[in-house]
Amino acid sequence: MFSVFAVSAVNxxxxxxxxxxxxxxGSERPGDAPNNLEQRIKQDNSGVTIETTFKEPxxxxxxxxxxxxxxxRLHLSTNGEVQQxxxxxxxxxxxTTISGNQMETEWTAMAKDDQVQGHWTHTLSSDGRHMTxxxxxxxxxxxxxxxxLHFVRK
Numbered sequence: 001m002f003s004v005f006a007v008s009a010v011n012x013x014x015x016x017x018x019x020x021x022x023x024x025x026g027s028e029r030p031g032d033a034p035n036n037l038e039q040r041i042k043q044d045n046s047g048v049t050i051e052t053t054f055k056e057p058x059x060x061x062x063x064x065x066x067x068x069x070x071x072x073r074l075h076l077s078t079n080g081e082v083q084q085x086x087x088x089x090x091x092x093x094x095x096t097t098i099s100g101n102q103m104e105t106e107w108t109a110m111a112k113d114d115q116v117q118g119h120w121t122h123t124l125s126s127d128g129r130h131m132t133x134x135x136x137x138x139x140x141x142x143x144x145x146x147x148x149l150h151f152v153r154k
Contacts (some may be wrong), residue, residue: 005061006089007011012067013088013096015128016043016098016124016128017041017043017048017098017103017124017131018041018042019038019040019041019153019154020038020039020042020121020153020154021038021039021040021041021131021150021151021152021153022037022038022039022151022152023036023037023149023151024130024150024151024152026088026097026107027100027150028150029149029150030147030148030149031146031149032063032065032066033147033149034050034054034055034057034062034066034070035054035055035072036053036054036055037052037053037054037069037070038052038053038054039051039052039104039151040052045081046075046077047075047076047077047078047079048075048078048096048103049073049074049075049076050072050073050074050075050076051072051073051074051075052069052070052071052074053072054070054149063145064111064116064137064139064143064145065093065135065137065145065146065147066135066147067087067090067109067111067116067118067137068085068087068094068107068109068118068120069120069133069135069149071085071087073079074087076094076096076103077094077095077096078096078097078131079099080095081095082094082095082096083095083096087109090109090111091109091110092107092108092109093108093109094106094107094108095107097110098111101118101124101125101126102121102122102123102124103120103121103123104111104119104120104122105119105120105121105122106118106119107119107120111139113141114139114140114141115139115140116137116138116139116140116143117137117138117139118135118136118137118138119135119136120133120134120135120136121133124138128150128153129153130150130151130152130153131150131151131153132148132149132150132151133148133150133151134146134147134148135147135149
């Protein structure tokens with residue numbers, strides 16, 4: 001039984017960020033965090049694709065802090081070039097780098113007449129079973145926000 005667990009942990013670590021991730025119900029999370037958030041991350045030579053499912057907010061408004069996190073499909077280029085994504089009515093440009101157990105994304109978007117910029121840091125645990133997403137965003141109209149979401153691999 002121990003050897004099966006060891007093989008499973010090694011495989012999770014070897015997969016990097018790729019896999020199915022769900023919010024860790026046992027960890028603290030911001031009150032405005034999306035409910036039932038699940039991300040499927042795929043890595044290949046073109047970069048990282050994140051497919052996300054979540055419960056739509058009751059009021060239909062996604063907090064600006066989660067722009068790009070609460071979208072059904074997002075592609076992040078890891079070749080140093082800016083990747084453009086359409087997120088609802090917003091156009092978002094991003095640059096992503098991966099170094100070991102960290103994936104860093106700098107992004108900008110226009111939300112109405114407000115330029116919004118943000119930074120995401122995805123960090124894998126040493127065993128590859130947990131991932132933390134640290135989110136920072138700010139806008140030219142003075143809005144600022146930070147949140148940390150904790151995921152477990154399923």
